[in-house]
Amino acid sequence: MAYWLMKSEPDAYSIDDLKRDGTEPWDGIRNYQARNMIRDDMKVGDEAIFYHSSCKVPAAVGIMRIASEAYPDPTQFDANSHYFDGKSDPENPRWLLRDVAFIRKLNRPVTLKELKTHPGLEEFQLNKRGNRLSIFPVTAEQWDIILGLE
Numbered sequence: 001m002a003y004w005l006m007k008s009e010p011d012a013y014s015i016d017d018l019k020r021d022g023t024e025p026w027d028g029i030r031n032y033q034a035r036n037m038i039r040d041d042m043k044v045g046d047e048a049i050f051y052h053s054s055c056k057v058p059a060a061v062g063i064m065r066i067a068s069e070a071y072p073d074p075t076q077f078d079a080n081s082h083y084f085d086g087k088s089d090p091e092n093p094r095w096l097l098r099d100v101a102f103i104r105k106l107n108r109p110v111t112l113k114e115l116k117t118h119p120g121l122e123e124f125q126l127n128k129r130g131n132r133l134s135i136f137p138v139t140a141e142q143w144d145i146i147l148g149l150e
Helices: 015-021 032-041 112-117 140-149
Strands: 003-008 023-025 047-052 059-066 099-111 135-138
Touching: 003 059, 003 140, 015 023, 015 047, 015 059, 015 099, 032 135, 047 099, 047 140, 099 112, 099 140, 135 140
Parallel strands: 003 047
Antiparallel strands: 003 135, 023 099, 047 059, 059 099
């Protein structure tokens, strides 16, 4: 099993929304590197940290499971969607997604400030300057450290 961190702005979709919905498509990814990870590297059964970003207190807030194989993100074809991509071809779609399933909320949010200062997380992708990816891998050691902080 592999581990991931997946970011979402809580005013767009939060851990509480996923708890309510149970399983949901993780849509709107419009970065080729993140798309390639969804397509090539993620596997059904992998687990991911749900991370609230672009908010007052960015933090790891929950755990979810990758619940489906990759499939075309329908928002790329919806002209009314913020994620519409007029250059994407339904016969050869550019953008993929996977369904994610709620596992649990963390006992408490583990803040970005904590993640940046905790020993053992110096190489954690989230802590690197210029990190803009909304999805990235997490090592087993990093996973254990983060869950140990909750």
